[in-house]
Each structure stands twice: as structure tokens, then as C-alpha cells.
Amino acid sequence: MTVEPARPFDWDGPNGDRWVANQARLDRMLAPFGEALIAAAEPREGERALDVGCGAGASAFELADRVGHDGRVVGLDISKALLARAEVLARNRTPAVEFRLADAATAAFARDFDLVVSRFGVMFFDQPIAAFRNIRSAMKPGGRLAFVCWRGAAENDWTRLPMGAIRDIVPPPPPPGPDAPGPFAFGERRRVQGILDQAGFIDIDIRPFDHPIVFGVGETPDDAIDDAVDNAVSVGPLERALKGCDAATATRALAAVRAAYARKVAPEGVVIEGAAWIVTARS
Ligand SMILES: C[S@@+](CC[C@H](N)C(=O)[O-])C[C@H]1O[C@@H](n2cnc3c(N)ncnc32)[C@H](O)[C@@H]1O
Numbered sequence: 672m673t674v675e676p677a678r679p680f681d682w683d684g685p686n687g688d689r690w691v692a693n694q695a696r697l698d699r700m701l702a703p704f705g706e707a708l709i710a711a712a713e714p715r716e717g718e719r720a721l722d723v724g725c726g727a728g729a730s731a732f733e734l735a736d737r738v739g740h741d742g743r744v745v746g747l748d749i750s751k752a753l754l755a756r757a758e759v760l761a762r763n764r765t766p767a768v769e770f771r772l773a774d775a776a777t778a779a780f781a782r783d784f785d786l787v788v789s790r791f792g793v794m795f796f797d798q799p800i801a802a803f804r805n806i807r808s809a810m811k812p813g814g815r816l817a818f819v820c821w822r823g824a825a826e827n828d829w830t831r832l833p834m835g836a837i838r839d840i841v842p843p844p845p846p847p848g849p850d851a852p853g854p855f856a857f858g859e860r861r862r863v864q865g866i867l868d869q870a871g872f873i874d875i876d877i878r879p880f881d882h883p884i885v886f887g888v889g890e891t892p893d894d895a896i897d898d899a900v901d902n903a904v905s906v907g908p909l910e911r912a913l914k915g916c917d918a919a920t921a922t923r924a925l926a927a928v929r930a931a932y933a934r935k936v937a938p939e940g941v942v943i944e945g946a947a948w949i950v951t952a953r954s
Contacts, residue, residue, distance in 0.1 A: 682749050708788060725754075748771075776798065786815045791820060794853060815954075822858050827944070885940045889940065896936065
């Protein structure tokens with residue numbers, strides 16, 4: 672399997688490395704969305720399940736616990752670094768998960784999965800209809816698909832809040848095209864429905880799932896705010912937005928972001944709103 676190196680989100684490059692460095696924090700933040708996904712997917716004992724864009728494996732491990740020793744779970748991803756982290760986290764875990772380095776859009780599959788899931792791993796395809804057709808080719812007839820993806824940027828505090836805070840300090844990056852791959856590529860319900868329809872899926876159900884995200888944690892509110900700012904810079908939208916800024920501008924921008932997070936402090940840390948779709952369908 673050849674893995675294409677150059678992608679706008681360079682998952683098999685620096686972006687994947689940043690996700691590895693922040694894996695524990697990201698797993699903590701995304702856990703409620705993963706739980707909602709697994710609840711919608713309804714994995715059963717003995718099933719064969721595929722996790723598309725499995726990253727460091729959190730949802731694949733959850734699936735393995737549910738399908739048990741008589742089942743089989745394959746986690747598929749294009750990032751060598753994230754799969755290496757998944758292998759480390761998988762050590763001594765049973766039931767075992769198989770990890771596979773491959774592009775879900777083009778990988779060859781036997782038609783033998785009962786269930787395909789993805790936690791935020793399906794919004795990065797250049798040609799989503801073709802990619803979902805290929806994913807469907809991995810599924811038994813009548814097999815179940817379940818994934819969680821973000822709704823629009825305007826509904827998601829993890830990008831709306833810091834980008835809003837720096838709006839008058841740093842020129843905003845050009846908005847991505849409506850169909851451009853990226854975290855918000857599936858923000859429009861109608862687009863998701865159309866992609867799955869054209870890829871041949873049936874019984875498509877797309878429902879909103881909102882959940883708070885603990886975006887910064889720490890012993891004191893100040894620590895939690897610092898952690899939230901670090902999060903936004905390490906794996907959030909500020910990583911891109913502040914690229915190329917001079918030091919004085921970056922300092923002003925970060926002060927504004929800090930003030931915005933200070934308004935979101937709760938007993939558990941800096942808590943922001945997350946807005947996703949839970950999508951289910953059958954092949
Ligand atoms: C936002 S991360 C989510 C990772 C993981 N599912 C989680 O929830 O922590 C997106 C993941 O999708 C993977 N990915 C992106 N495009 C892919 C493709 N075409 N085939 C397989 N994996 C892909 C990335 O490498 C990355 O691990």
C-alpha cells in the first residue's frame with residue numbers, strides 16, 4: 672500500500688506528530704463523542720469491526736472490548752506516528768486490535784466487516800464519495816456504518832472562541848472552500864447525506880450531538896486557562912493562524928485568547944461547547 676505523503680492536513684507528517692504529542696489530552700476531550708459513537712454503532716460480540724482513521728486507537732480499543740475475543744477489530748490510518756502510538760497503547764491489551772497503515776479511500780478490502788466506525792476520521796478525504804464507496808466495499812451487505820464528525824465551525828467553540836478572540840489582531844486565513852477536506856468538511860447535513868447516498872449507503876440517519884469539552888485543566892483556574900491556550904496552539908486552530916506572526920502580534924493574540932478562556936472557567940477546568948453529528952447508515 673502506497674501512502675501519499677502530501678496532504679493539506681499532513682496526517683502522516685507534522686499534524687500526526689502533534690496529535691501523538693497531545694494524545695492523552697485529545698482522548699480526554701473527545702471521549703464523550705467516542706462514547707456517543709459507540710452507543711450509536713451498537714457493536715455486538717463476535718462482530719468484525721473496522722475503525723477508519725483510528726489515530727491512536729481509542730475507539731478501536733472500545734470496539735475490541737465490545738466485540739470480544741470472538742470478534743475482530745482493525746484500526747486503519749494513514750499516520751505512521753499515530754499508529755505507532757496505538758501499538759504502544761495496545762500492548763498487553765486483550766482482545767487484540769490489528770492496526771493497518773493504509774488510506775481508507777483506496778485500500779483494498781475483503782467484503783467482511785459487520786461494522787465500520789470512525790471518530791472524527793472521515794472528513795479529510797479529497798474525494799469523499801469515492802472514499803465512502805471504497806469503505807462500503809469493506810462491508811458485508813447490510814453492514815452498519817457509524818461515525819462522528821464536527822458540525823460547522825460557527826457552532827464549535829474550540830475554533831470559534833480563539834478565532835473570534837484574535838479577529839482584530841491577526842488577519843483571518845482565507846476561508847476553506849465549501850467542499851475542502853478538513854475538520855468541518857461535514858458541517859452541512861445535506862452534504863453528508865448526499866455523499867453517503869451517492870456512495871450507495873441506505874438508511875442514513877444524521878443527528879446532532881452536543882457536548883461540553885473540557886479544553887483546559889489544571890490545579891488552579893489560571894493553570895487551566897494556560898492549558899487551554901497551549902491546547903489551542905498545539906492542536907487547535909491557532910497552530911495555523913499564528914504561523915508567520917511577529918512576536919508582538921502573537922503575544923497580543925494570545926492575551927486575547929487567554930481572556931476569552933478566562934470567561935469559560937468551571938470547576939472542572941476551561942469548558943467549551945462542542946457540536947457534532949452522529950451519523951449512521953447501512954451498506
Ligand atoms: C481528527 S483525527 C482522529 C483520530 C482518532 N480517530 C481519534 O478520534 O483520536 C483524524 C484521523 O484520520 C486519519 N485519516 C485522515 N485521512 C485518512 C485516510 N484517507 N485514510 C485513513 N485515515 C485517515 C488521520 O491520520 C487521523 O488519525
